[in-house]
Amino acid sequence: MKAEPSTDPSSARRPIDPIELARSNWVLNGWGSAASGMALITALMRVQQLYISDIERRLRPFGLTFARFEVLRLLAFTKRGELPVGKIGERLQVHPASVTNAVQRLEDAGLVRRSTHPDDRRSVLAHITDSGRTAVEACTELLNETVFSAVALKPEEIEQALRLIGELRMQLGDPGRPSE
Amino acid sequence: MKAEPSTDPSSARRPIDPIELARSNWVLNGWGSAASGMALITALMRVQQLYISDIERRLRPFGLTFARFEVLRLLAFTKRGELPVGKIGERLQVHPASVTNAVQRLEDAGLVRRSTHPDDRRSVLAHITDSGRTAVEACTELLNETVFSAVALKPEEIEQALRLIGELRMQLGDPGRPSE
DNA sequence: AAAGATTGAGTTATCAATCTTC
DNA sequence: GAAGATTGATAACTCAATCTTT
Numbered sequence: 141m142k143a144e145p146s147t148d149p150s151s152a153r154r155p156i157d158p159i160e161l162a163r164s165n166w167v168l169n170g171w172g173s174a175a176s177g178m179a180l181i182t183a184l185m186r187v188q189q190l191y192i193s194d195i196e197r198r199l200r201p202f203g204l205t206f207a208r209f210e211v212l213r214l215l216a217f218t219k220r221g222e223l224p225v226g227k228i229g230e231r232l233q234v235h236p237a238s239v240t241n242a243v244q245r246l247e248d249a250g251l252v253r254r255s256t257h258p259d260d261r262r263s264v265l266a267h268i269t270d271s272g273r274t275a276v277e278a279c280t281e282l283l284n285e286t287v288f289s290a291v292a293l294k295p296e297e298i299e300q301a302l303r304l305i306g307e308l309r310m311q312l313g314d315p316g317r318p319s320e
Numbered sequence: 321m322k323a324e325p326s327t328d329p330s331s332a333r334r335p336i337d338p339i340e341l342a343r344s345n346w347v348l349n350g351w352g353s354a355a356s357g358m359a360l361i362t363a364l365m366r367v368q369q370l371y372i373s374d375i376e377r378r379l380r381p382f383g384l385t386f387a388r389f390e391v392l393r394l395l396a397f398t399k400r401g402e403l404p405v406g407k408i409g410e411r412l413q414v415h416p417a418s419v420t421n422a423v424q425r426l427e428d429a430g431l432v433r434r435s436t437h438p439d440d441r442r443s444v445l446a447h448i449t450d451s452g453r454t455a456v457e458a459c460t461e462l463l464n465e466t467v468f469s470a471v472a473l474k475p476e477e478i479e480q481a482l483r484l485i486g487e488l489r490m491q492l493g494d495p496g497r498p499s500e
Numbered sequence: 501a502a503a504g505a506t507t508g509a510g511t512t513a514t515c516a517a518t519c520t521t522c
Numbered sequence: 523g524a525a526g527a528t529t530g531a532t533a534a535c536t537c538a539a540t541c542t543t544t
Contacts, residue, residue, distance in 0.1 A: 158411050158496045165397045171460070176478045177468035181371055183485045186413065188368035190492040191361055207534080217345045226504060231338050233366070238535060240506055245533095262504045262543045280351070288357035292491035293484060298356045301484045304477055305363045311472035312370040316338045385512080406526060418513060420528055442521045442526045 159183050195287060202279055203249055207234070208242050212251060212276040215268040222267040224257060233316060251275055339363055375467060382459055383429060387414070388422050389463075392431060392456040395448040402447040404437060413496060431455055
């Protein structure tokens with residue numbers, strides 16, 4: 141047993157972590173068996189929100205959102221620099237309409253060009269431009285230095301966290317992680 | 321050094337986890353020092369998305385979103401069943417405009433009522449109604465049973481995950497977790 | 501008819517501007 | 523003037539409906 145987080149309401153000096161406060165309330169209401177799961181899921185939501193805010197703030201000078209950055213990043217990894225928009229949605233696990241929107245914005249910014257697939261005219265190819273490559277490389281470098289390399293965990297802790305999150309993704313039936 | 325995750329591109333049989341694929345690409349591009357952090361942050365975004373989808377699907381029959389559920393839950397925990405909307409935003413870490421929107425919807429649904437603070441007429445109090453209490457208890461029970469208690473990790477793994485996420489929140493300057 | 505993508509409607513979140521009260 | 527909240531504008535996502543091509 142470790143020291144319990146203080147639930148003392150008189151400790152008004154430092155602001156109590158809202159997540160730990162919620163957890164205490166859960167326990168006090170007799171929902172002890174759900175308290176830790178609630179706290180974990182709330183914490184996941186919170187840290188995601190903090191990361192997306194941080195990343196989008198850094199990308200703003202480039203006129204990119206994280207979603208659009210991911211599209212560019214994906215295209216830049218392909219051999220020919222292009223991918224059908226359906227494939228993009230599949231890889232990034234986003235709705236087709238979201239891909240249409242992102243690719244439209246990227247095309248308006250001159251970072252990708254659209255063309256119809258030569259073998260299947262139903263399909264639309266998104267092709268990264270030179271300008272798009274320049275932008276995505278700069279953004280990748282920036283995010284690598286300021287965010288991804290800066291994660292305040294030891295390497296083995298990152299691997300541990302990845303494993304735990306992987307379990308959760310599997311349980312939730314993440315299509316990207318089939319249990320087969 | 322531990323065994324590296326497979327980067328073998330020939331394993332095309334089962335759909336590769338997009339996150340592990342991105343990680344491989346990061347390593348192949350010489351961004352090894354950022355690869356695990358990128359994978360962790362991408363995984364956090366993904367699992368958050370899966371949880372929010374799952375939770376909102378379950379809340380839909382009640383006409384609630386997760387954000388609105390959180391507001392109700394917070395109010396139900398207070399002694400008098402009421403809180404200034406500014407405090408709500410502070411606790412849940414959301415923009416004042418978002419609170420206004422959520423409370424407006426909740427009021428339209430008859431789950432909360434608004435009144436002006438007696439001691440400071442600038443401030444608006446949100447007060448949970450009997451109907452709101454009934455709804456939030458039903459939703460809490462449902463989420464506890466189907467989501468929060470069902471987290472597919474052992475108790476000590478949940479605590480481990482909470483600790484690791486806590487480190488990340490601290491690094492990101494989560495106002496709810498001051499480093500003092 | 502089915503697959504692939506787009507469009508339009510509805511919802512939510514954020515930001516700046518505004519309005520009231522202190 | 524500053525604090526607290528609301529409003530209006532903008533952006534992004536989801537869903538259903540539509541359109542083209544297979």
